[in-house]
Structure formats: structure tokens, C-alpha cells
Amino acid sequence: MADKVLIVEDEKELAEILGEYLSVEGYKVSLAFDGEKGIEEIDDFKPDLVLLDIMLPKVDGMTICKKIRETSDIPIIMLSAKNGEMDKVICLGIGADDYVTKPFSPLELVARVKAHLRRFDKMPRTLYDKGGLQIGQLTFYKESYVARIKEKEIDFTTKEFEVLYFFAVHHNQVFSKEQIYENVWGLNEYGDISSVAVYIKRIREKLREYDLDYIKTVWGAGYKLSIME
Structure with a gap:
């Protein structure tokens, strides 16, 4: 089964371009153009990874990141036009796994998605390997x-x-x-x-x-x- 990637990005053209790149790589993609829709898609689409813009209409990306971390440890890659060190530290501090500054190469972002999904172990959390x-x-x-x-x-x-x-x-x-x-x-x-x-x-x-x-x-x-x- 293909991994599912949710893109929450209010720049519609950028979101669609990223969606096309990820679809070509075999991922199942869903797009949300504002924070409220993003929260709905997290529940309905049940993504394996989220690409999450910080500045979003209705509900901002940091709030969504915190909400995801209340129930899930799926990879979250934050997208932002801000390149300040403090913004990155804050995002990582609230649970994001990565922080990418705009503008960026879609190919680089796809590579990051692949890297994070490779690391993310999807085994049910109730199944423990022996010993420890x-x-x-x-x-x-x-x-x-x-x-x-x-x-x-x-x-x-x-x-x-x-x-x-x-x-x-x-x-x-x-x-x-x-x-x-x-x-x-x-x-x-x-x-x-x-x-x-x-x-x-x-x-x-x-x-x-x-x-x-x-x-x-x-x-x-x-x-x-x-x-x-």
C-alpha cells in the first residue's frame, strides 16, 4: 500500500506542484489549502507524513503540529518563508521533524519525504521485538x-x-x-x-x-x- 502524504499549504500552485511530484513517486496525496481543512484531512485521510506550512488561513501550522503530536508521531515537515533560527527551533520544539525554508526545490523536498518515511516505523505499537x-x-x-x-x-x-x-x-x-x-x-x-x-x-x-x-x-x-x- 502506498504511503499517504498530506500537504497543508495555502499557496495552491505550490501545493499542486508538490502533489504532482509526490504522486509520480508513487505516494497517495491529499491537499488542504487552509488550516481547518488540514485538521479535517488528518482525521479523514490518516496520512503517514504531513507537509505543513506555518502561515495558514483559519488555523496556523504550529497549532496543527501540536494537535497532531497529541495523538500521533508521524513525520511532520514544516514549510516556511521565514529562515530565522528561532522559528526553526520553535517548530522542532513543538514536535516537527524537519523545517524547510521557501523557496526550495521540489526534488529536495521529495528526498526529505522519502528519508523521513524510511525512518518511520509503521509496526503496530503493541508489537515489541523480543528482548530489548x-x-x-x-x-x-x-x-x-x-x-x-x-x-x-x-x-x-x-x-x-x-x-x-x-x-x-x-x-x-x-x-x-x-x-x-x-x-x-x-x-x-x-x-x-x-x-x-x-x-x-x-x-x-x-x-x-x-x-x-x-x-x-x-x-x-x-x-x-x-x-x-
Whole structure:
């Protein structure tokens, strides 16, 4: 079955061009030209990935991103005419997986879509691979991208899971932001090093909901996962 991509973009011509490129690549595409319609399509179309403009009529993209993250960890790529660092940090901070500044090449965006969908594991969240890596109160199931505390599953996005799993595999080792980026994102993947700090912040916030303070900052050196229990 073809992956489904929802494009929420008020520039109709741009949305249609992107839809054509993605359709040629074999994706099933739905278009929404305002935020309200975008929210409807999320429920009706049930996309595997969302391309989401920030500045939308009726409901803005950031609000939609937050709404998606309440129930789903599907990849979200934000589209924006703004190229400020703060806008990108805010979008990543509320749960977006990527941030693309206009104007952009449709071919580049298609490549990003492919990269995010390759990473996104569609296995049912109730199916856990056997064994699992246990560090402190956390247990990781790499094949199904699941992290659990005792019997409670933590709602990590795929990239958040990859960052935390990398730390778990290299427990108590210190890594710089550059090293984390190279090992988790890879040199051939889209993104930038500034994303590392944003993802670590998001992971810390989710762990602290369970009173876990596992990610430590080593000033001047980087970060590490340290279990002191």
C-alpha cells in the first residue's frame, strides 16, 4: 500500500506542484489549502507524513503540529518563508521533524519525504521485538521503536527515540553535538547540528514526566546518558 502524504499549504500552485511530484513517486496525496481543512484531512485521510506550512488561513501550522503530536508521531515537515533560527527551533520544539525554508526545490523536498518515511516505523505499537535493551528504568525495543518504563510506553517520535537509543547503547559516554549528529542523523541526511539540542530538550522533558533525569550535560564537552539509581 502506498504511503499517504498530506500537504497543508495555502499557496495552491505550490501545493499542486508538490502533489504532482509526490504522486509520480508513487505516494497517495491529499491537499488542504487552509488550516481547518488540514485538521479535517488528518482525521479523514490518516496520512503517514504531513507537509505543513506555518502561515495558514483559519488555523496556523504550529497549532496543527501540536494537535497532531497529541495523538500521533508521524513525520511532520514544516514549510516556511521565514529562515530565522528561532522559528526553526520553535517548530522542532513543538514536535516537527524537519523545517524547510521557501523557496526550495521540489526534488529536495521529495528526498526529505522519502528519508523521513524510511525512518518511520509503521509496526503496530503493541508489537515489541523480543528482548530489548534495558538501561535504568528504561527498556528499548529497537525494531519497533518503542521505549517503556515498566509497563508504560513513552510517546517518543522516531528521531527522539533514535537519539535516546544512541545514548543508551553508549551508556555513560560523552558525545559532542557534532558526534551525535553524525551518528544519529548521518552525513547524508537532511538537517543540521542545531537540531541536536532541540531534540535533547524534548527528550529530557518527556523523561522528567516520569521523574527521570538521565541526560546529563557535560559543560564544554557535550552530553551523556547517566543512570544514578
